[in-house]
Amino acid sequence: MNIIKKPTWQLSEKDVTPKEIFDKRRDFLKLGVASLITSNSVLELFAKENLPIKNLDYQIDKNIQDLKLNTYDQITSYNNFYEFTTSKEGVKPLANTLNTNNWDIVVDGLIEKEFIIRFEDLMKNFQLEERIYRFRCVEGWSMVVPWIGFKLSDFIKYAKPLSSAKYIRFETLVDEEMFPDQARGIFSTIDYPYVEGLRLDEAMNDLTILAVGLYGSSMPKQNGAPIRLIVPWKYGFKSVKSIAKISFTDKEPLNSWQKENPREYGFYANVNPNVDHPRWSQKRERVLGSFFKQKTLMFNGYEKEVAHLYKGMDLRKYF
Numbered sequence: 001m002n003i004i005k006k007p008t009w010q011l012s013e014k015d016v017t018p019k020e021i022f023d024k025r026r027d028f029l030k031l032g033v034a035s036l037i038t039s040n041s042v043l044e045l046f047a048k049e050n051l052p053i054k055n056l057d058y059q060i061d062k063n064i065q066d067l068k069l070n071t072y073d074q075i076t077s078y079n080n081f082y083e084f085t086t087s088k089e090g091v092k093p094l095a096n097t098l099n100t101n102n103w104d105i106v107v108d109g110l111i112e113k114e115f116i117i118r119f120e121d122l123m124k125n126f127q128l129e130e131r132i133y134r135f136r137c138v139e140g141w142s143m144v145v146p147w148i149g150f151k152l153s154d155f156i157k158y159a160k161p162l163s164s165a166k167y168i169r170f171e172t173l174v175d176e177e178m179f180p181d182q183a184r185g186i187f188s189t190i191d192y193p194y195v196e197g198l199r200l201d202e203a204m205n206d207l208t209i210l211a212v213g214l215y216g217s218s219m220p221k222q223n224g225a226p227i228r229l230i231v232p233w234k235y236g237f238k239s240v241k242s243i244a245k246i247s248f249t250d251k252e253p254l255n256s257w258q259k260e261n262p263r264e265y266g267f268y269a270n271v272n273p274n275v276d277h278p279r280w281s282q283k284r285e286r287v288l289g290s291f292f293k294q295k296t297l298m299f300n301g302y303e304k305e306v307a308h309l310y311k312g313m314d315l316r317k318y319f
Ligand SMILES: Nc1nc2c(c(=O)[nH]1)N[C@H]1C(S)=C(S)[C@@H](COP(=O)(O)O)O[C@H]1N2
Pocket: 075, 078, 079, 080, 081, 082, 083, 136, 137, 138, 172, 194, 222, 223, 224, 235, 236, 237, 238, 239, 240, 241, 242
């Protein structure tokens, strides 16, 4: 007897979510090449959603909160990356000048021994995981992204900081040939390099990752290839892109946006619906692709995991 069972990857629903397509694709990839020929519907859906071919190995995130993922197109077509341009739609078409070949990362400051490591060599030391996170920009928009990366805490253990290290500081690459806004010299939008930092206990928190990809494949250039920080309970500007230098310090780093406008941006930048930006409310946010706004959650929905880090601190003062 030959019972023909409909394979799970044959999608019939008219209106599947990107998340469903992505999960189906996982099943589909497991089935291998033989099934490829018969699965036009799946291929069409991949093409429609512009999903990249998976090229990273990682532990999947079970998405127990059932967050609805933004599409690959949304995540990669609306970006803040001032090294290219301040136009969010303008980053993607310009980002091809970012060259991630032979990408070296300098690791220095208060550690046992300073070193320089090639991105690919760094990667070999860590287990990659998928992390499906809410991502909230200080400007009032948000999205849900399936990042791939490794725990910053694992990197910190690898770098062996001295007990005097209290903060970690990150710098984006400076290269006028890759980044047009850096080539504008004194007419640049902001001072480069783009700098960000975390207190070491924030950096060691399990939620904090160094991301090297999204939706199963390497980080798109416009999202900060080859490696960037992701701190999901903080406003997006903390999540510095295209990292070329990581330093351990005993002083709070002066991050780029605080340096540009200390009245409006501080060091902590925790997502907080109760502390307004001087020029707008932070109570609500618009998720990319949806018309209506939704409530912004305390610590972007990660209160249980991170509230203890700020016990006794006045979050209006440490904004
Ligand atoms: N080097 C660098 N990193 C950066 C930025 C930038 O302009 N330059 N913008 C920040 C801001 S304001 C946000 S909201 C996020 C945007 O990340 P995305 O484009 O992947 O959504 O990157 C952050 N990291």
